[in-house]
Amino acid sequence: MSSEHDRVKGHFHCSTSERACFEAGIKLGALFHQFIGVPLSTSNAGHIEGAMREAVKSQPFVVRAEVHIDREMMKASLSHFGYCTLEGRMIDASVWVEIEGVCVVARLKQIDELRYPLMWVEKVEEVY
Numbered sequence: 001m002s003s004e005h006d007r008v009k010g011h012f013h014c015s016t017s018e019r020a021c022f023e024a025g026i027k028l029g030a031l032f033h034q035f036i037g038v039p040l041s042t043s044n045a046g047h048i049e050g051a052m053r054e055a056v057k058s059q060p061f062v063v064r065a066e067v068h069i070d071r072e073m074m075k076a077s078l079s080h081f082g083y084c085t086l087e088g089r090m091i092d093a094s095v096w097v098e099i100e101g102v103c104v105v106a107r108l109k110q111i112d113e114l115r116y117p118l119m120w121v122e123k124v125e126e127v128y
Contacts, residue, residue, distance in 0.1 A: 016102045017124050023061050024097040024106035028119045031056050031067070031093055034110060041083040043068050048086065056095055063103070064096035070110075088117035103127045
């Protein structure tokens with residue numbers, strides 16, 4: 001990955017921490033906007049979580065990803081046909097991005113008092 005990183009590094013005029021935060025945000029934004037609306041049922045929810053996790057993990061600088069779909073919220077939304085569509089409020093996801101010894105943990109989760117699926121940076125730390 002370092003040679004690819006070296007080729008694009010000159011385009012980023014910010015600190016390594018800022019770059020890692022940017023990358024983490026891109027990953028969560030992609031996850032959110034690519035999967036909202038996917039058909040969801042009790043039989044495929046685990047597969048959808050896995051697909052979301054693997055999609056995020058395939059992106060540059062991602063060292064770990066976790067995705068959970070709120071099963072209770074999903075069950076409450078099921079139609080008479082046994083499925084619903086994935087909504088942002090159902091997703092709880094975290095991504096770990098590491099660039100040049102800086103690790104960022106970012107999260108996507110529904111914040112009920114905001115009635116909004118918020119994305120935020122949970123932690124920025126140097127790792128060696």
